[in-house]
Amino acid sequence: MAVTEGTVPFRGFHTWYRVVGRLPGPDGKPPLLVVHGGPGLSHDYLEDLGALADGGGRAVVFYDQLGCGRSEQAQDPALWTLDTFVAEIGALRRELGLDRIHLLGHSWGSQVALEYVLGRPSGVAGLVLAGVVADAPAYAAEARRLKDSLPTEVREVIDRSEAEGTTDDAYLGATMAFYQRWLCRLDPWPEHLVRSVLSMREDVNAALWGPEWNITGSLKDWSVADRLGEIDLPVLVTSGRHDMVTPAVVRPVVESIPGAVWALFEESAHMASVEEPEHYRQVVESFLSRVEAGQVAA
Template sequence: MTYEILPAARAGRVPFADGETWYRVTGDLESGVTPLVVAHGGPGATHQYLLSLTAFADLDGPARPVIHYDQLGCGNSTHLPDADPSYWTVELFLDELDNLLYHLGIADNYHLLGQSWGGMLAAEHAVRRPGGLKRLVISNSPASMPLWSEAASLLRAELPPEVDDTLRTHEEAGTTDSPEYAAAMKVFYDRHVCRIVSNPPAVASAFAALDANPTVYHTMNGPSEFHVVGSLKEWSVVDRLPEIDVPVLVISGAYDEAQPVCVVPYAKLIPDARWEVFEDSSHLPNVEEPARYVAVVESFLRGGS
């Protein structure tokens, strides 16, 4: 089952830092139903692959407004390809999220769903105990990048030897922009990022946007999902997870690059957390099992209105 991407009720840009943050709103923010803010992955990907989540605004029962946005440096927001690498920090994106919440007038009442890097950002947001956050969904995200790299090593060991040899050869040589590296990388991605091959248009569009403008991704992550050499290499929120004081739904896929080793801390250390594994999905259960994904998330959110 797939969901039709609903049209935006409104879209706009809000000034932030050295540019503007683009956003779109599906549904009515004045409806009285707690809106869902969606933070995309990357860092440096775009909102496109999460547009199926506009479905929350068209379910039976009270329609839930949904806010998508592109983080600074990517998508429809301002691109800053010449910014110093030190510009791109977790704090920058936390401030951007706060700025958007206040601009939309929802800072006192909202749910937050973060996917992959967006979930890392969402966890960082939640440990600060913002007063308006009601419920949190951490989807397909690691609690630390060292644990993410550990999971990647386990999955790479299962690749055909010639594929991993190609990856290592180019990583050691610094030639990760090679077509050979891209082809070998795709073998991993087809197993552990999105198992729908060819990728759905929304997913393909997000990947294309990332390829066209990899500034933030290369700076903070690295050349691929499994070769993390950027500024996030040592990032961790593990020791701060007990500070999260709202109900949390943790999501991962059975074939996910976010393997249990890097997800378990969320489930164990957040006081009120539940963990749902999507057995037929990898890193994008929102497109691999969309009906179940929407049903599970909405059931959780309705517990907080």
């Protein structure tokens, strides 16, 4: 399987990318450009999607967002805005000649993808929104509800630590109780997910987001819920049965985007591409192929 890595210039820095498969794709298949979550993670946990290039012959383009993973570790706090990461998609497309693509955004990456497609760029054939968040306050309210369902002693550690501004081992252990239920239910977590988590740029995350259930970053009031009807692309929404992005968050997105379809992964939390990788790839490739055959309308 052909794998190409490199960097593209972006705002005085460099964004790292990896292409699995060949560009242009066989039979004119548009590549899948993957926007990872976080904010502050690397793309590693989404690597299972690269097998689409093997089974379906579709090139998959991964990248690490500026300041994250293998991309240049910029330190300027002024860069940590949603606009930066939306513009980065355009820079990648220009530099790599990605004239026609499918776009997949996971979690925070779905927010970036939504803002990008709402700018009506040309050449986007289909959109996959995985663990989608379109309204930060709505998501935070559901995350608080999930957190409050944890055992009392675990919840008290989280609340006390956040009130005191401490993040000691007890706090980290308590937050893992949340993530093991609603982020990824595999035990142990796969190495590529661990790699992503350990790569977290905490300052990037804090600037934009912060704790799942108490968003303190600049996106705490962010919402595009009232603009979803503007999206005129074929859209697949995916989530897990045990996802921290609950049906109360996902359903309004599906209902607001004309023609959107929703795939629910019964054995997964927030990481369906990790927890059910083969099934997830089958669902995504089926959707993309149907879009290309004109069988899925916007």
